[in-house]
Amino acid sequence: MTSHKDYIVIDGKKIGSAYKPYIIAELSANHNGDLTAALATIEAAAQAGADAIKIQTYTPETMTIKSDKEDFQVRGGLWDGYQLYDLYEWAHTPFEWHEALFKKAKEVGITLFSTPFDETAVELLESLQTPAYKIASFEMTDLPLIKRVAQTGKPMIISTGMANVSEIEEAIATAKSNGCNDLVVLHCISAYPAPYDQANLATIADISERFDVLSGLSDHTLGTVASVSAIALGACLIEKHFILDRNLKGPDSEFSIEPDELARLVTETQAAHQAIGHAGYERKPAEESSIKFRRSIYFVKDLAKGEEISTEHIRRIRPGYGLAPKYFEQLIGKKVNKTIERGSPVSWQDIDGHEL
Structure with missing residues (x-):
């Protein structure tokens, strides 16, 4: 039996196994550098019934340096041939957009928060009164960043892509020892898209038991099957990349879902949650x-x-x-x-x- 809190609260909504699944639409780079598209995506996520939409807060300079050295070139995968700096230049959500994005989310009634990638991002998000923070899989080993985010006292969501047990333990310990009392840890496979035969959704329940936390899924598989299945395995939160139209293309378009799919995800995860119920043999x-x-x-x-x-x-x-x-x-x-x-x-x- 775990002894962690039964739920956490983000922007007035309770998140836990007793409550309907909390669905986060990940905007990420799916605005393709167009503020109008970003605003429209926020509105579409709200209309589809998502609980939250998440952005990413960084600049190319806070992610890497511009360099022609081999270390800074992407080889293989979705972004093969890119220099890291150029990839982040393409994908980033400008700091100057953030205020308009938060305002739009409030107007359409959806929660917006972000993944910060360094301390300057945290300062910006604090100034905009973000209700929560997400730590990306690739930053999960950046314990100074986790410490700074935890010190805000806001709820935190941490993705565990690529991480081993000791790295997850360190991240959780750092968050908790620096003031984070509301934490959800997400199972995640950092492959884009992630193959079903490596999704290992059984890890969701193990995370909850092993680390004494609420657990969920950051889903990079294609479609919605893994996300719906995750609910039956104990996930209380699902994060899924979201785009207005995959034909727009972009850094994350290949593994993102469209508005009709997001609406279906919301409906089907709620239905899966209702269907679990409790063990019993009384006549229904x-x-x-x-x-x-x-x-x-x-x-x-x-x-x-x-x-x-x-x-x-x-x-x-x-x-x-x-x-x-x-x-x-x-x-x-x-x-x-x-x-x-x-x-x-x-x-x-x-x-x-x-x-x-």
């Missing part, structure tokens, strides 16, 4: 109307008062208004105490000498 209200279609024992021939019941007189058939089938053999040889009409359900009141 929805089953009550089906009881009459069980088999029971019926008279299938007319009988005169005092006549002895044989196997020709009774059968186990539907509907279920007669005695239960388990009494069939017990009835053979008994006498009826009144005239019986074919098609009548068998009742102990019909049987001679039976004590009710």
Whole structure:
């Protein structure tokens, strides 16, 4: 049994296994450098029913340096051939946009928060009164950054892509020892897209048990199957990259979902959460109307008062208004105490000498 808090609260919404799944639409680089597109994406996320939309707060300079050295070139994968600086130049969300993005989110009724990548990003987000922070998988080992974010006292979400057990332990310990009391740790596979056969969703429950925290999923697989499955495995929060239209292309477009998919994700994760329920064998209200279609024992021939019941007189058939089938053999040889009409359900009141 874990002893962690049953839920955390972000912007007035409770997040935990007892509550509907908290869905974060990750805007990331899907604005393609266009503020209008960023604002439209925020609105679309709200319309699709997401609880939050998340941005990323960095500049190319806070991520890396401009260099032609081999270390700074991307080889293989989705961004093959890019220099790191140029990739971040393409993908970043300018600091000067942030105020407008927060304002738009408030207007359309969706929570907005961000992933900071260095201390200057934290200062900006604090000035805009962000309600929470996300630590990206690639920054999970940046303990000074985690320390600074934890010191704000705001809820934190930490992704664990690529991390081993000791690295996750260090990140959680750093967050908790520096003032973070509200924490969700996300299972994550840092591959874009992540293959289903490596998704390892069973890790979600293990994170919760092993590290005594709430757990969720940062999902980079294609589609929504992994996210919906994650709810059944204990995820209380799902993060998914979101774009207005994959045809717009961009750094993250290939593994992002569109508005109709996000709406379906919201609906299906809620349905999965409802369907889990609790272990129990009591008859459910929805089953009550089906009881009459069980088999029971019926008279299938007319009988005169005092006549002895044989196997020709009774059968186990539907509907279920007669005695239960388990009494069939017990009835053979008994006498009826009144005239019986074919098609009548068998009742102990019909049987001679039976004590009710």
